[in-house]
Amino acid sequence: MALHVVAARTDPALIRLPWSRPLADWEDWHVVPLPLGLSRHVVRVVQVSGQFLAVKETEEAMALREYDLLRDLQRIGQPTVVPRGVVTGRVDADGAPLPAALLTEHLHYSLPYRTVFQHGLRTEQVPALIDALVVLLVRLHLAGFFWGDVSLSNALFRRSAGGFAAFLVDAETGELRASVSDAMREQDVLVGTENIFAELMDLAASGDTDAQVDGHAIVTQLSERYHQLWAELTAAEEFGADEWSRIEQRIARLNELGFDVDELDVRADSDRVRIQPKVVEAGHHRRELRELTGLLVEDAQARKLLNDLAAFTAHGGYDRDDRKDVAQRWLTNVYTPIIGLLTGDLRARIAPAEFFHEVMEHRWRRSEELGHEADIFESARDYVATVLPHRPPDMPPSMT
Structure with missing residues (x-):
């Protein structure tokens, strides 16, 4: 068998990785020590030409299928890891076949859920x-993607304005179709509640978190929040x-949730009007901020930055x-200037963007303590000196 690499961007350094050895046996100098989620596959993170790639061993057909799925999801703007390639035709020194490998870009500043809990997540x-x-x-259901194995382990989480943004990291059980039926959506919700309940019980039993x-x-919350958000985004509404x-009020509510309405079905007769969003796209705030500033951040972060921009506009008389x-x-x-305080490690x-948000929160707390509005630059310097050194990092120093 000949080694075969299918890649979105070719890089000769990929060929030089020790593909003739099982991934579990790769030496430390190949592997970057990053926190990884639970997986039924062997997964490692490696550095190639200055980039960090997650490598997952799996069956060839599954690797190629997942690679294509992730590429399709990326093309339609869904929050997933970026696929980089598939390596097949691997054999060991004795000529015995080895599993194929799926390569994806490591998502900067993202963490698996267990690490989020271990880093002091509060109840x-x-x-x-x-x-x-x-x-x-x-978002995935709106795009026509049936996940098939909804779980915390199959996602990565990035801090976003005090909350989190989630990204699909494992799509091997998924299907992308024109639309997802109600039965398939309910199946995803059911599987998600079962998987997440088991994950959280295992987490609590492990003692890896102080959170109650x-x-x-939590699984009741997942089901209720899912159905509430789905109804808000898709349900028909009638009025006089x-x-x-x-x-306008319906569109404003969707914008507040971070979604834009790309197409609205409006039907009117003599005394009643019926409206129903037909195409809804996430990322309302991040698109607005990017258009104004060029910054590309998570939607919740963008909303906070837009609020600060609005305050700057009002205070400056602009x-x-x-x-x-x-x-x-x-x-x-x-x-x-504030982001410029993030130097070195x-x-x-x-x-x-998360740093800027936390500086704003720190400024608000200092203002409460001082009894007057604290200067944002002094607050930023105080945060860097007194808070940031004790904050669990979202990305280890080895990735700087």
């Missing part, structure tokens, strides 16, 4: 973690023919100025 933060998985599942985990309450403002000009002024005079501890 009151657990619902935010579940909400992130709910949003991920709803009520498995029954003299209440056309209800259309209400009548061009919004893009004001945004560039805020970027130059506020955001960039500090960059490994926290993503820039």
